[in-house]
Amino acid sequence: MTEQTTNILIVGVGGQGVILASELLSEAAMQAGFDVKKSEVHGMSQRGGVVSSHVRFGKKVYSPLIPAGTADVVLAFEAAEGLRWAGQVSEDGLLVVNNQRIIPTIAHTKDYDYPEDPIGEARKIVKRTLALDGLDIANRVGSPKLVNTVLLGAISGELPIPGEIWEAVIRRRVPRGTEEMNLQAFKEGADANKAEIEKQSSLKV
Amino acid sequence: MVKIKKLPEIKEPTRTLLSGNEAIALGAREMGVYFASAYPGTPSTEILETFARLPGVKAQWSTNEKVAFETGIGAALAGARTMVCMKHVGVNVAMDPLMTFAYTGTVAGFLLVSADDPEMHSSQNEQDNRNLARFAKIPMFEPSDSREAHDFTKIALEVSERFATPVMLRITTRISHAKGIVELEPWPTPEVTGFKHDIERFVMVPQFARKRHHEVELRLKRLMRYSEESSLNRVEPGKGPVGIVTGGIAYQHVREVLPDAPLFKIGISNPLPVEAIRAFAATVERLIVVEELDPFYEEQMHAAGIPCEGKRYFPIEGELNPDIVAEGLREAGALNGQAPEIHPVGVEVLPRPPVLCPGCAHRSVFTALKKMKAEVFGDIGCYTLGALQPLSALHTCICMGASVGMASGVQQVEGSKRPVVAIIGDSTFLHGGITGLLDAVYNKAPVTIIILDNRATAMTGGQQHPGTGYTLQGEETFAVDYIKLSKALGVKHAFPTDPYDYGETLKTLKRAVSIPEPTVVVTTRPCVLYPVKLEPEPYRVLLDICNGCGACIRIGCPAVILIEETTDKGLHKVTIDPDTCTGCRLCLQVCPVDAIEPVGEIEEADKSEAEC
Numbered sequence: 119m120t121e122q123t124t125n126i127l128i129v130g131v132g133g134q135g136v137i138l139a140s141e142l143l144s145e146a147a148m149q150a151g152f153d154v155k156k157s158e159v160h161g162m163s164q165r166g167g168v169v170s171s172h173v174r175f176g177k178k179v180y181s182p183l184i185p186a187g188t189a190d191v192v193l194a195f196e197a198a199e200g201l202r203w204a205g206q207v208s209e210d211g212l213l214v215v216n217n218q219r220i221i222p223t224i225a226h227t228k229d230y231d232y233p234e235d236p237i238g239e240a241r242k243i244v245k246r247t248l249a250l251d252g253l254d255i256a257n258r259v260g261s262p263k264l265v266n267t268v269l270l271g272a273i274s275g276e277l278p279i280p281g282e283i284w285e286a287v288i289r290r291r292v293p294r295g296t297e298e299m300n301l302q303a304f305k306e307g308a309d310a311n312k313a314e315i316e317k318q319s320s321l322k323v
Numbered sequence: 324m325v326k327i328k329k330l331p332e333i334k335e336p337t338r339t340l341l342s343g344n345e346a347i348a349l350g351a352r353e354m355g356v357y358f359a360s361a362y363p364g365t366p367s368t369e370i371l372e373t374f375a376r377l378p379g380v381k382a383q384w385s386t387n388e389k390v391a392f393e394t395g396i397g398a399a400l401a402g403a404r405t406m407v408c409m410k411h412v413g414v415n416v417a418m419d420p421l422m423t424f425a426y427t428g429t430v431a432g433f434l435l436v437s438a439d440d441p442e443m444h445s446s447q448n449e450q451d452n453r454n455l456a457r458f459a460k461i462p463m464f465e466p467s468d469s470r471e472a473h474d475f476t477k478i479a480l481e482v483s484e485r486f487a488t489p490v491m492l493r494i495t496t497r498i499s500h501a502k503g504i505v506e507l508e509p510w511p512t513p514e515v516t517g518f519k520h521d522i523e524r525f526v527m528v529p530q531f532a533r534k535r536h537h538e539v540e541l542r543l544k545r546l547m548r549y550s551e552e553s554s555l556n557r558v559e560p561g562k563g564p565v566g567i568v569t570g571g572i573a574y575q576h577v578r579e580v581l582p583d584a585p586l587f588k589i590g591i592s593n594p595l596p597v598e599a600i601r602a603f604a605a606t607v608e609r610l611i612v613v614e615e616l617d618p619f620y621e622e623q624m625h626a627a628g629i630p631c632e633g634k635r636y637f638p639i640e641g642e643l644n645p646d647i648v649a650e651g652l653r654e655a656g657a658l659n660g661q662a663p664e665i666h667p668v669g670v671e672v673l674p675r676p677p678v679l680c681p682g683c684a685h686r687s688v689f690t691a692l693k694k695m696k697a698e699v700f701g702d703i704g705c706y707t708l709g710a711l712q713p714l715s716a717l718h719t720c721i722c723m724g725a726s727v728g729m730a731s732g733v734q735q736v737e738g739s740k741r742p743v744v745a746i747i748g749d750s751t752f753l754h755g756g757i758t759g760l761l762d763a764v765y766n767k768a769p770v771t772i773i774i775l776d777n778r779a780t781a782m783t784g785g786q787q788h789p790g791t792g793y794t795l796q797g798e799e800t801f802a803v804d805y806i807k808l809s810k811a812l813g814v815k816h817a818f819p820t821d822p823y824d825y826g827e828t829l830k831t832l833k834r835a836v837s838i839p840e841p842t843v844v845v846t847t848r849p850c851v852l853y854p855v856k857l858e859p860e861p862y863r864v865l866l867d868i869c870n871g872c873g874a875c876i877r878i879g880c881p882a883v884i885l886i887e888e889t890t891d892k893g894l895h896k897v898t899i900d901p902d903t904c905t906g907c908r909l910c911l912q913v914c915p916v917d918a919i920e921p922v923g924e925i926e927e928a929d930k931s932e933a934e935c
């Protein structure tokens with residue numbers, strides 16, 4: 119994995135913290151010694167639009183955009199967004215979806231419906247789909263604002279970035295006084311993911 | 324004072340992850356740029372927001388791009404290194420001073436940053452401003468990532484001083500808002516040498532301007548030699564018979580797909596180094612040009628007699644990405660193999676168009692205009708979202724300030740039987756609406772101009788402007804009074820209205836359009852996001868009273884949500900999201916059956932009952 123570029127696509131709805139999460143991930147990848155590029159479109163994000171952030175790291179990264187269908191991990195902060203971006207996950211890649219639904223105003227019109235079972239649909243597209251109650255975990259640790267750290271924790275097991283580096287970056291980048299809570303949230307995210315993986319593989323047996 | 328958090332001084336070489344915009348701000352600081360001005364506009368805005376936070380510099384939001392540019396000229400002629408930033412369409416506004424500043428030339432380094440927006444992620448068009456640098460006959464630099472954005476900023480400022488010319492750094496959204504690793508250097512202390520007059524050089528009357536035009540042409544020849552020899556225009560040797568010519572972000576996409584092809588990378592794209600490209604062409608069998616938007620390199624190469632292919636395989640519209648580049652190269656026969664198979668995307672997921680925020684003060688104005696069946700000439704800002712469903716109450720949007728002139732024009736030809744209004748944000752009015760209003764008064768156009776004064780440039784992130792009372796660097800300053808300003812321009816009827824009072828707003832608007840003279844209406848509620856996000860102050864729906872009529876849904880508030888529960892007639896009832904409702908009360912005011920009440924009141928009522 120280290121010779122090749124690792125592609126992580128983080129998606130969600132404006133205001134959910136997608137951009138902060140991709141900031142932390144890029145910073146951690148740089149500290150781990152990789153070349154890094156990250157790209158997203160600002161602008162409409164405050165107003166309920168879709169937000170997607172591409173993070174790429176490896177020995178040398180050229181384009182800031184992940185080629186179609188080559189994301190090693192898609193991390194979706196919102197259920198329907200997980201479905202929207204599922205097609206971008208690579209053959210043996212992973213889709214992590216936060217079990218939260220944000221229903222846009224447009225779903226109140228006759229023309230559009232929010233998908234009934236977005237995560238179930240996503241599973242049909244991506245074999246390795248993990249659903250996570252990020253908000254529950256965050257609330258349990260202490261604040262709904264911790265969702266993005268929980269979700270980063272959930273994908274950390276997939277990435278060639280050592281734990282010490284994650285810890286250092288989280289300590290440096292989160293608001294002062296929330297360091298311990300954030301580290302706890304990160305750990306709970308990682309554990310939740312591990313538990314999901316075990317559950318899924320035991321289902322297969 | 325508004326507290327602006329300063330960034331730490333760079334005292335030793337530092338490696339860090341920066342966006343293109345941040346990299347430009349820091350590159351400018353490293354070159355001793357002392358003054359920077361801009362008008363906000365995506366994707367350029369963060370350049371000045373970053374620069375303003377660096378110790379030891381002056382930075383300002385100007386009223387519009389033309390003024391930003393002219394202020395920059397003044398600073399540069401006074402011997403301060405200067406940067407002026409804007410989005411692509413901003414350069415249209417600054418075009419007048421730009422074209423003639425190219426004649427006088429500069430004293431201290433002068434960098435114009437043009438941030439283009441291929442794909443129109445947040446813009447009204449996708450013009451390719453590389454054409455404008457060529458039109459103005461000034462040198463242009465095209466970085467392809469953050470590192471180059473930083474490095475080219477410095478080189479461009481050097482070139483500006485060496486050739487005494489304004490220079491353009493042309494970036495695009497994927498440079499501005501992408502991050503990459505940048506090497507920073509320690510800062511010098513900026514210098515200002517002071518203005519010295521030179522009438523023949525700085526007074527562009529015909530007899531002097533003719534001489535300066537001659538100088539511009541000579542300068543272009545010297546710049547051409549520089550461009551031909553510069554290492555920013557370089558050959559990357561490689562394998563295979565097909566050579567690529569590319570620059571800007573397209574370079575990165577090409578390298579992603581063809582890491583080993585021989586390639587000519589363009590860093591200075593005006594003047595284009597045609598002889599260096601010709602020499603490269605001689606080393607390959609075929610030449611393919613990959614560039615975003617217009618065939619800017621390609622046409623000049625054709626004109627120079629260099630055989631090449633480009634837009635035959637690549638789109639002119641929209642932005643490029645590695646997939647589009649791969650597809651074009653495959654079609655050209657320059658890339659073997661099949662397109663990688665991607666997982667089928669299961670279902671079309673519903674779109675999420677941007678919407679006005681819960682509590683946005685613009686909403687009630689559109690609700691009223693819809694009721695009045697007005698013809699609404701719109702402008703650019705958050706309020707342009709009033710065009711979308713379910714409001715659908717804004718009917719034009721061309722460029723900043725256009726609403727006022729367009730509404731006047733319709734009235735001058737008696738072109739509508741409906742009430743005709745122009746609707747314009749505060750920042751946009753100050754940017755380009757004042758002259759239109761003066762024109763309406765002068766030419767007696769009976770239009771109503773609605774100024775949506777939310778005391779912020781909201782669309783681009785809440786920047787200060789001459790109506791907010793604060794400067795970019797956080798100092799207190801004069802805040803314009805729109806009513807007094809209108810009166811001074813000769814408007815006899817100018818009314819304030821509280822947009823949270825729907826009845827009053829409707830009444831005021833009806834009154835304004837009934838007067839057969841220019842009238843002005845100014846709304847008086849601040850933005851819900853800036854300078855601080857309003858805390859929720861939720862209302863709730865009494866479900867036993869809600870009759871499912873949908874009046875509250877038709878105001879298009881994201882906090883008002885349809886639910887499964889229906890009335891006897893099968894109409895869906897609604898609920899209000901307590902986490903996002905800010906308590907503007909518009910839904911309550913349009914509800915015909917009084918089914919909406921503040922959450923607080925109900926709780927208090929419950930409590931007092933319990934106490935009894």
Ligand SMILES: Cc1ncc(C[n+]2csc(CCOP(=O)(O)OP(=O)(O)O)c2C)c(N)n1
Binds near residue numbers: 364365413446706782
């Ligand atoms: C010439 C030009 N400069 C800048 C922009 C970017 N831009 C779009 S809307 C806007 C300002 C909107 O502010 P305001 O008029 O106060 O409306 P609000 O968004 O606050 O409702 C800006 C700066 C543009 N489209 N055109």
